[in-house]
Amino acid sequence: xxxVTSLITTxxxxxxAATALTGPVLAQSVTLRMTWYSDGNEGEVMTDLLKRFQxxxxxxxxxxxQVPFKAINENLPVxxxxxxxxxxxxxxxxxxxxxxxxxxxxxxxxxxYWEANFGPFLTWMRTAGxxxxxxxxxxxxxxxxxxxxxxxxxxxxxALPGPKATWDDWAKAVKSVADKVQAPYPLALDRSGHRFxxxxxxxxxxxxxxxxxxxxxxxxxxxxxxxxxxxxKAGIMSKELxxxxxxxxxxxxxxxxxxxxxxxxxxGSWQTAQFAKTVGNAxxxxxxxxxCGAGGCSSMPGxxxxxxxxxxxxxxAVAKLMDYLASEKVLGEFYSRTLFVPGHLGIAKxxxxxxxxxxxxxxALKVFTASAAEVAPTAYQIQGYGNSxxxxxxxxxxxxxxxxxxxNLDEAYKRITADVTxxxxxxxxx
Amino acid sequence: MAAVQRLIGAGRMxxxxxxxxxxxxxxxxxxxxxxxxxxxxxxxxxxxxxxxxFVGAEQYAYLFDCGSYLDPSSCREDHFWRGVWNTAVFVLFxxxxxxxxxxxxxxxxxxxxxxxxxxxxxxxxPVLLSPVVVALIWKWILQRDGLLNAAITSLGGQKILFFxxxxxxxxxxxxxxxxxxxxxxxxILLAGLQAIPSDLYEAAEMDRTPRWRILxxxxxxxxxxxxxxxxVLSLIKGVQTFDEVFVLTGGGxxxxxLMVVQYIYETAFANQVQNFGLxxxxxxxxxxxxxxLTLAQLAATRMKER
Numbered sequence: 001x002x003x004v005t006s007l008i009t010t011x012x013x014x015x016x017a018a019t020a021l022t023g024p025v026l027a028q029s030v031t032l033r034m035t036w037y038s039d040g041n042e043g044e045v046m047t048d049l050l051k052r053f054q055x056x057x058x059x060x061x062x063x064x065x066q067v068p069f070k071a072i073n074e075n076l077p078v079x080x081x082x083x084x085x086x087x088x089x090x091x092x093x094x095x096x097x098x099x100x101x102x103x104x105x106x107x108x109x110x111x112x113y114w115e116a117n118f119g120p121f122l123t124w125m126r127t128a129g130x131x132x133x134x135x136x137x138x139x140x141x142x143x144x145x146x147x148x149x150x151x152x153x154x155x156x157x158x159a160l161p162g163p164k165a166t167w168d169d170w171a172k173a174v175k176s177v178a179d180k181v182q183a184p185y186p187l188a189l190d191r192s193g194h195r196f197x198x199x200x201x202x203x204x205x206x207x208x209x210x211x212x213x214x215x216x217x218x219x220x221x222x223x224x225x226x227x228x229x230x231x232x233k234a235g236i237m238s239k240e241l242x243x244x245x246x247x248x249x250x251x252x253x254x255x256x257x258x259x260x261x262x263x264x265x266x267x268g269s270w271q272t273a274q275f276a277k278t279v280g281n282a283x284x285x286x287x288x289x290x291x292c293g294a295g296g297c298s299s300m301p302g303x304x305x306x307x308x309x310x311x312x313x314x315x316x317a318v319a320k321l322m323d324y325l326a327s328e329k330v331l332g333e334f335y336s337r338t339l340f341v342p343g344h345l346g347i348a349k350x351x352x353x354x355x356x357x358x359x360x361x362x363x364a365l366k367v368f369t370a371s372a373a374e375v376a377p378t379a380y381q382i383q384g385y386g387n388s389x390x391x392x393x394x395x396x397x398x399x400x401x402x403x404x405x406x407x408n409l410d411e412a413y414k415r416i417t418a419d420v421t422x423x424x425x426x427x428x429x430x
Numbered sequence: 431m432a433a434v435q436r437l438i439g440a441g442r443m444x445x446x447x448x449x450x451x452x453x454x455x456x457x458x459x460x461x462x463x464x465x466x467x468x469x470x471x472x473x474x475x476x477x478x479x480x481x482x483x484f485v486g487a488e489q490y491a492y493l494f495d496c497g498s499y500l501d502p503s504s505c506r507e508d509h510f511w512r513g514v515w516n517t518a519v520f521v522l523f524x525x526x527x528x529x530x531x532x533x534x535x536x537x538x539x540x541x542x543x544x545x546x547x548x549x550x551x552x553x554x555x556p557v558l559l560s561p562v563v564v565a566l567i568w569k570w571i572l573q574r575d576g577l578l579n580a581a582i583t584s585l586g587g588q589k590i591l592f593f594x595x596x597x598x599x600x601x602x603x604x605x606x607x608x609x610x611x612x613x614x615x616x617x618i619l620l621a622g623l624q625a626i627p628s629d630l631y632e633a634a635e636m637d638r639t640p641r642w643r644i645l646x647x648x649x650x651x652x653x654x655x656x657x658x659x660x661x662v663l664s665l666i667k668g669v670q671t672f673d674e675v676f677v678l679t680g681g682g683x684x685x686x687x688l689m690v691v692q693y694i695y696e697t698a699f700a701n702q703v704q705n706f707g708l709x710x711x712x713x714x715x716x717x718x719x720x721x722x723l724t725l726a727q728l729a730a731t732r733m734k735e736r
Contacts, residue, residue: 073700073702074699074700075699077702077704078477078699078704081475081476081477081704082477082478093702096702184574239591239594239683240574240591240593240594243594243682243683243684244591244593244594244679244680244682244683245679245680245681245682245683246680246681246682246683246684246685246686246687246688246692247509247680247681247685247688247692247696247700247701248696248700248701249680249681249682249700251680389702390702390703393701393702397509400682400684401684401685403684404596404682404683404684404685404686405596405683405684406596406684406685406686407503407684411503415508418506423701423702423703423705424703426473426474426475426703426705426707426708427474427475427703428474429473429474429475429483429485430474430476430481430483
């Protein structure tokens with residue numbers, strides 16, 4: 001009996017000693033998962049920044065899961081809905097994911113700093129009616145805008161349209177260039193609702209009624225849709241982008257642009273670093289201000305936000321990491337090295353240098369920064385609307401069908417309205 | 431085991447061996463099917479069934495709200511019906527072509543030709559590739575600056591944008607699918623051909639029976655059980671087609687190659703809002719169609735055996 005008692009005592013003491021030795025370490029050590037996608041070099045820059053954070057905070061390990069952009073749109077929402085999402089993720093559909101966002105205020109060092117520097121963009125990450133929560137910050141502010149292959153214009157001997165040129169002016173010019181140099185894509189627009197609305201807002205699309213409810217189809221929208229439709233008919237836009245896939249599939253023209261097959265490519269400021277790297281000295285390219293229409297020359301604002309999610313088991317550690325990444329010094333370095341337009345008001349006000357940027361990239365960033373000042377209020381309203389992606393997806397799906405010759409524009413308009421109504425009703429079922 | 435057999439009797443022993451598999455299938459097949467049915471009668475964006483409001487047959491009513499089922503544009507959920515009709519067209523051409531091509535290949539490879547082993551391996555090789563790899567290979571061949579267009583332009587022709595013209599897109603979807611899978615079905619038919627007793631052919635040759643009659647009277651009737659297997663399997667696989675066509679054409683142009691499984695995937699995952707209820711209802715409908723097809727084919731097999 002004595003031997004049994006001594007064995008139990010020894011085991012209990014051993015367990016207590018082991019707990020004493022490892023307990024404090026286990027209690028403090030947390031692992032955070034961050035889901036991340038990259039357009040350019042931002043994954044490498046973030047890896048560097050995280051290494052530094054972990055060197056200063058030995059008790060927090062951060063795993064950076066780098067995934068394709070498609071996974072952010074399709075897998076992440078399902079992960080979050082199932083409660084199995086990451087602690088933090090870089091996302092673009094901020095309004096759509098707002099319901100899963102963590103309000104970090106109780107854990108942040110200085111919530112006022114966040115309000116002061118990210119205030120206008122925080123509304124993009126909040127659910128309707130919420131005016132206070134702080135779920136994340138902008139890793140970049142983006143504006144849509146056209147990239148132009150200047151070398152092709154020079155080879156064709158066609159003059160570049162001026163700063164306030166209309167969409168029609170540009171369409172004529174790029175077609176003329178493409179015909180002369182045999183370029184297969186005179187004008188390319190990403191197959192994306194967000195990019196389409198850069199055109200639509202400049203044509204006067206209002207998107208919402210007086211009550212702020214979606215009223216997508218109006219004269220401005222129809223003008224833009226008709227332009228895209230006619231450009232395909234006239235061979236100004238190739239059907240290979242908008243007309244060769246179906247549904248809500250995104251289709252960019254990055255490869256075609258860097259292979260000098262596109263004369264003008266409406267994409268966005270986030271492409272700058274990529275083109276600086278991939279085009280190199282192959283040809284001269286420039287970014288130009290958004291072309292104008294009946295509604296002005298507005299582009300669409302957007303960007304990617306780094307959002308924290310309430311399914312995290314370590315909100316304090318998440319807030320600590322976010323405080324570090326959102327600090328002026330660290331975020332300034334991030335913007336500078338990634339060639340991103342700052343989504344931090346303080347940094348934007350002071351101005352930012354891009355010492356690693358090529359002359360083309362520097363010039364493009366200046367153009368995009370100037371474009372950001374001309375963004376129409378409607379464009380901000382669309383971007384901040386929680387169901388904007390429903391509208392974007394309905395537009396590209398139905399417009400794509402019209403372009404492919406499967407339906408006509410009038411039918412597409414009816415379907416867009418029906419799709420938006422049905423999907424918002426579905427989202428509101430609780 | 432002997433003790434178990436003594437306890438429950440020899441007659442019940444098969445159930446003991448079936449039980450572990452039954453649990454496995456119940457957990458990973460029948461339970462998900464049940465959850466899917468629950469999703470199809472509930473709505474909203476939530477993922478947990480308990481958080482989803484009951485909507486009854488609303489999702490089914492939405493899917494079947496059509497002026498005419500023959501005209502997808504008259505349906506409220508036109509994409510579903512476009513998917514249904516595209517899948518029907520795809521299956522019709524793919525199964526027909528697959529059976530014919532596999533049969534001819536198997537007949538040729540059953541003959542004592544030189545390099546028979548090599549050819550058998552060549553035709554089977556694409557079966558080993560992942561469908562995504564198959565689609566990417568063909569995409570590279572068929573794109574604007576792909577191999578095929580390079581060949582066409584080198585012969586003085588104009589480039590053809592295969593993925594922009596709906597008919598070409600469907601043609602290549604069928605072609606690539608047949609190319610990728612025919613090796614498997616050829617193998618099944620080859621096994622059937624080799625099981626036919628050779629004395630039947632010898633007797634027919636002694637009678638100087640024409641070749642086409644040998645084919646009609648001996649080969650095809652005796653190969654019929656294998657043909658049924660090939661038709662059933664290729665039919666089921668054809669209806670389920672997704673990955674190859676999705677990577678090759680993305681369902682386009684427009685919705686010309688949108689298959690019903692792609693519709694289900696996009697409705698559930700790619701669209702915002704992710705409409706799990708509608709996708710679940712569509713997959714229940716698809717499941718029922720497949721079930722009916724399989725029963726019909728099995729019935730046909732049994733009738734033939736009698």
